[in-house]
Amino acid sequence: MRISNGAEANVYRSNILGIDCIVKVRQKKLYRIQFLDDQIREQRTKIEARILALSHSYGINVPPLLLVSKYGITMGFINGKLLSEIDGNTNVYLKDAGILLGMLHNNNIAHGDFTPANIMVFNKELFIIDFGLSEIIDSVEQKALDILLMKRSISQKGFGIFISSYKKSSKAHKLIIKKLNELEMRGRYQQRSLQNI
Amino acid sequence: MAVLGIESSAHTLGIGIIDGDRFLSNKRIMFPITNNGIIPSELAEFHSKNAANALKSALDESSLSMRDISAIGYTKGPGLGPALNVGAISAKALALRYKIPIYSINHALAHLEIVRHINNFDDPLFLYVSGGNSQILGFNEKKDKYHIYGETFDIGIGNMLDNFARAAKLIHAWGSSVATLAENGSYIQMPYTVKGMDFTFTGLLTHAVKMLDNPTINKSDIAYSLQETAFSMLCEATERALMLTKKKELGICGGVAQSVRLKAMLKCIADEHKIKFGFVENQFNADNGAMIALVAQKMLSNGVISNINDCNINQRFRIDTARVYK
Numbered sequence: 001m002r003i004s005n006g007a008e009a010n011v012y013r014s015n016i017l018g019i020d021c022i023v024k025v026r027q028k029k030l031y032r033i034q035f036l037d038d039q040i041r042e043q044r045t046k047i048e049a050r051i052l053a054l055s056h057s058y059g060i061n062v063p064p065l066l067l068v069s070k071y072g073i074t075m076g077f078i079n080g081k082l083l084s085e086i087d088g089n090t091n092v093y094l095k096d097a098g099i100l101l102g103m104l105h106n107n108n109i110a111h112g113d114f115t116p117a118n119i120m121v122f123n124k125e126l127f128i129i130d131f132g133l134s135e136i137i138d139s140v141e142q143k144a145l146d147i148l149l150m151k152r153s154i155s156q157k158g159f160g161i162f163i164s165s166y167k168k169s170s171k172a173h174k175l176i177i178k179k180l181n182e183l184e185m186r187g188r189y190q191q192r193s194l195q196n197i
Numbered sequence: 198m199a200v201l202g203i204e205s206s207a208h209t210l211g212i213g214i215i216d217g218d219r220f221l222s223n224k225r226i227m228f229p230i231t232n233n234g235i236i237p238s239e240l241a242e243f244h245s246k247n248a249a250n251a252l253k254s255a256l257d258e259s260s261l262s263m264r265d266i267s268a269i270g271y272t273k274g275p276g277l278g279p280a281l282n283v284g285a286i287s288a289k290a291l292a293l294r295y296k297i298p299i300y301s302i303n304h305a306l307a308h309l310e311i312v313r314h315i316n317n318f319d320d321p322l323f324l325y326v327s328g329g330n331s332q333i334l335g336f337n338e339k340k341d342k343y344h345i346y347g348e349t350f351d352i353g354i355g356n357m358l359d360n361f362a363r364a365a366k367l368i369h370a371w372g373s374s375v376a377t378l379a380e381n382g383s384y385i386q387m388p389y390t391v392k393g394m395d396f397t398f399t400g401l402l403t404h405a406v407k408m409l410d411n412p413t414i415n416k417s418d419i420a421y422s423l424q425e426t427a428f429s430m431l432c433e434a435t436e437r438a439l440m441l442t443k444k445k446e447l448g449i450c451g452g453v454a455q456s457v458r459l460k461a462m463l464k465c466i467a468d469e470h471k472i473k474f475g476f477v478e479n480q481f482n483a484d485n486g487a488m489i490a491l492v493a494q495k496m497l498s499n500g501v502i503s504n505i506n507d508c509n510i511n512q513r514f515r516i517d518t519a520r521v522y523k
Contacts, residue, residue, distance in 0.1 A: 035384045036426065
């Protein structure tokens, strides 16, 4: 059963040997030339699977990796709610989100699309999902971009909570936040919060 | 109720005249660019020398005189200061001489609005691609302004292609000459960077320019790969924004909207999502006066009060601060 059509991939619900799972398949994009398209889909699938496995081993909550094929990943289904869809006070979750992002960054994982739409709440615990644009990279700028994306997606107060817990868990937070300020100073990066729409 | 528009933000001096839905004239005079680029003061001199003639030929083509013009619009920014000043001063002089309302217009907004107008779109998502800009935008009803969903983190796609063209010593150092060189090329791997709905081009440009030094690599393969990679990045970000906003119309505007390949790729996305795709003919994609006249006309018909004392220039006039009049 298809549960979502993303820009990046389609996601299906499935069940293997009694285990609820979801299958994420990177669909062919007709606008791209085939060579580039195959390459992007294959590489991203590989990297995503690797990052899921690594994050799990670092003790970060992510959907458990079950199977990997050329363009598809099968992972455990988490029956939670997206942080972006939770009404009411999300401060406690934003605090945890800061800790988790710090842990990812300490292990040189940049998420690439770190917004409340990619954080799932299950049993009051956070799971980071959709590592489709993630990279294993020791880059201060990529890490700063993760924070910038989050900043644009939440309120100013929420961001204050998020960043103070991030500072506690991220080892290189001084450098990364310095970079964040630099990025925002570049003319093009003025505040662009999705909250204002 | 003819309205005159003056565009002078960059290398093109544009004078356009619109009357209701009819584009009466759209004159464009382009500064001859050498491989040294543009020196702003020389550009301003060029524009001021040509302004009177361009105005006269636009009026002649429309069979109108200045007395038939009921309002005037000019580009306030973003753009090169000295060039913008020529447009602003000419517009102010005309407004005072003929006692007509004068409106200052955001250049990027005009690019979007002309595509929305000509395609009869209500609420489209836009990919705005030009020399200095590469942005994905949609209308924000709460603010009556366009919201930028994604944009380039460094340089505009047009600048990227022009820079490559210069490095490759193409005679006409333009994006279109890169497209010509790219014909019959085959793909070589290039760095591909999309961050959500944003993207960067400098890494890709540096990579491609370095490849030019390698005599064993075919130049046309490099041009082809550069173009395919950059356009695919734009398309991926656009598709993501489309799925986020769930808009039913997709428009492309700006100078790089002249690219046949980029339009074909976006059309492909629009077809897949079963939404409308719209663009305009090239004279309205390139910088032009008609688009400025169109926005000025909308302001006039919305009863916006003109104040000549506020008619200055702003080299860094962001589109998301410009009020939209539908």
